[in-house]
Amino acid sequence: MSESHNGTAPKLTIEVKDLHKSFGGQAALRGVDLVVPEGTTCVLMGVSGSGKTVLMKHIMGLMRPDRGVVLVDGEEVARMNEPALNQMRRKLGILFQANALFDSLNVFDNVAFPLRERTQTPEDEITRMVKQTLEKVGLSHAATRFPGELSGGMQKRVGFARATILQPKILLYDDPTAGLDPLTTAAVNEIITKGKQQLGATSLVITPDVASAFGTADNLALMHEGQVVEYGPPDHFKQSQHPEVKAFLRNWLRRRSEQRPPPA
Ligand SMILES: Nc1ncnc2c1ncn2[C@@H]1O[C@H](COP(=O)(O)OP(=O)(O)OP(=O)(O)O)[C@@H](O)[C@H]1O
Numbered sequence: 073m074s075e076s077h078n079g080t081a082p083k084l085t086i087e088v089k090d091l092h093k094s095f096g097g098q099a100a101l102r103g104v105d106l107v108v109p110e111g112t113t114c115v116l117m118g119v120s121g122s123g124k125t126v127l128m129k130h131i132m133g134l135m136r137p138d139r140g141v142v143l144v145d146g147e148e149v150a151r152m153n154e155p156a157l158n159q160m161r162r163k164l165g166i167l168f169q170a171n172a173l174f175d176s177l178n179v180f181d182n183v184a185f186p187l188r189e190r191t192q193t194p195e196d197e198i199t200r201m202v203k204q205t206l207e208k209v210g211l212s213h214a215a216t217r218f219p220g221e222l223s224g225g226m227q228k229r230v231g232f233a234r235a236t237i238l239q240p241k242i243l244l245y246d247d248p249t250a251g252l253d254p255l256t257t258a259a260v261n262e263i264i265t266k267g268k269q270q271l272g273a274t275s276l277v278i279t280p281d282v283a284s285a286f287g288t289a290d291n292l293a294l295m296h297e298g299q300v301v302e303y304g305p306p307d308h309f310k311q312s313q314h315p316e317v318k319a320f321l322r323n324w325l326r327r328r329s330e331q332r333p334p335p336a
Contacts, residue, residue: 117282191238
């Protein structure tokens with residue numbers, strides 16, 4: 073493990089302190105505070121437009137804050153130059169809504185891509201690593217298939233294999249279960265939990281799927297109008313008296329009962 077700039081042991085945490093960001097005078101983040109401790113999974117929830125993706129983009133170094141700091145692994149993201157940013161991003165496994173698999177590459181080559189692109193790993197070692205990773209996600213049999221020939225859930229698993237082949241210590245997921253059926257959603261949630269167990273990764277997950285959130289999170293954070301208004305483990309959250317949490321959960325329960333088919 074390397075040492076961070078201040079000489080202390082690196083902390084594989086994500087820390088966000090008083091983060092502000094506006095676009096054309098419109099505040100998107102209004103003083104976000106959030107800590108995702110090492111090896112834990114935090115699920116970020118909140119209605120559309122509450123600032124979840126903007127926060128995630130600051131963590132990835134894709135946006136610069138107007139005020140406040142984001143520390144990844146103890147280092148301030150906004151102070152990193154391009155090489156440092158690239159190095160920081162190697163610690164991140166990023167799994168977004170669209171899997172962004174390469175349609176023209178088979179499963180094996182998709183998963184091998186980060187190793188070939190970012191490392192000098194010899195081909196025989198790449199073969200060993202990809203085979204091992206595909207085995208972990210239950211896709212050994214699909215190595216020669218192309219993304220177009222896979223189900224949505226299998227594509228997600230390939231995306232996960234590719235995002236984790238460099239053994240990232242921090243995993244970022246943006247809406248990983250979007251558009252998936254309940255069975256595949258359960259498989260993706262298992263993948264998220266596995267990411268924590270197999271890699272010991274620190275994970276931040278954005279999802280509108282509250283049931284998944286309660287199943288996978290060590291801590292939940294609710295964003296409302298550019299701030300984290302509640303944070304804590306699922307039990308704390310369920311019992312929260314915060315008006316925004318109560319409204320959010322009430323809404324979710326209402327939508328869920330509307331979506332259920334009427335009894336026969
Ligand atoms: N690049 C940008 N330029 C201008 N405004 C932006 C930009 N990115 C985000 N915003 C605004 O910032 C606010 C927060 O957006 P953000 O995408 O973080 O919401 P969100 O909580 O992720 O929503 P959703 O759940 O719909 O993805 C919104 O009002 C959005 O219009």
